[in-house]
Amino acid sequence: MIINAYFLTLLLNSPTKDLMSVVKNDFVSGLIEQHGWNLVRFLSARLRRQDAEDVAQQTYLHLLQHPAPGEISNPAAYLYRTAANLAIDALRRENTRLRFTETEADPDTLATSMPSPESALDSNTRLRRFNAVIEELPELCRHAFILNKLDGLTHSEIAEQLGLSKKTVQRYILKAIEHCATRLDP
Secondary structure: OHHHHHHHHHHHOOOOHHHHHOOOHHHHHHHHHHHHHHHHHHHHOOOOHHHHHHHHHHHHHHHHHOOOHHHOOOHHHHHHHHHHHHHHHHHHHHHHHHHOOOOOOOHHHHHHHOOOHHHHHHHHHHHHHHHHHHHOOOHHHHHHHHHHHOOOOOHHHHHHHHOOOHHHHHHHHHHHHHHHHHHHOO
């Protein structure tokens, strides 16, 4: 079937293809065959088509990483819930990226919206001060803080990425916020 071949090709070409040998191929293959394009359509209601396909692939990879996918009591519900959560994460990352991306401005309004030289200097000074305070943090603490506040990752995602417990990530972020508040307080 085309759906099965499409998603299996995506999975086999992914960096985690060695997981295929650990997990029952038939179980994941059956889910792909049964829900492949329906899952993409489900995600397309929330995301652009290309992003929906990417999240669908991430969903199947997530399922492959499950220690015992055959023991999931309702695989379809698990599949769609995982996909919905990954879609939300993708939207959060996109929203964070958009907040920090400079938008194109109309040249006529650009001159009137530009800050005064004093304001620009003050902003630049404050930014340099903030960067210096962040650099004072221990590396993992700083990394967790940046992943959370700038990249928009959740504590669970950061914990997984850094190989830490969720509680440790929470402590690191709180420590970073307290450090910034103390050091930047005028």
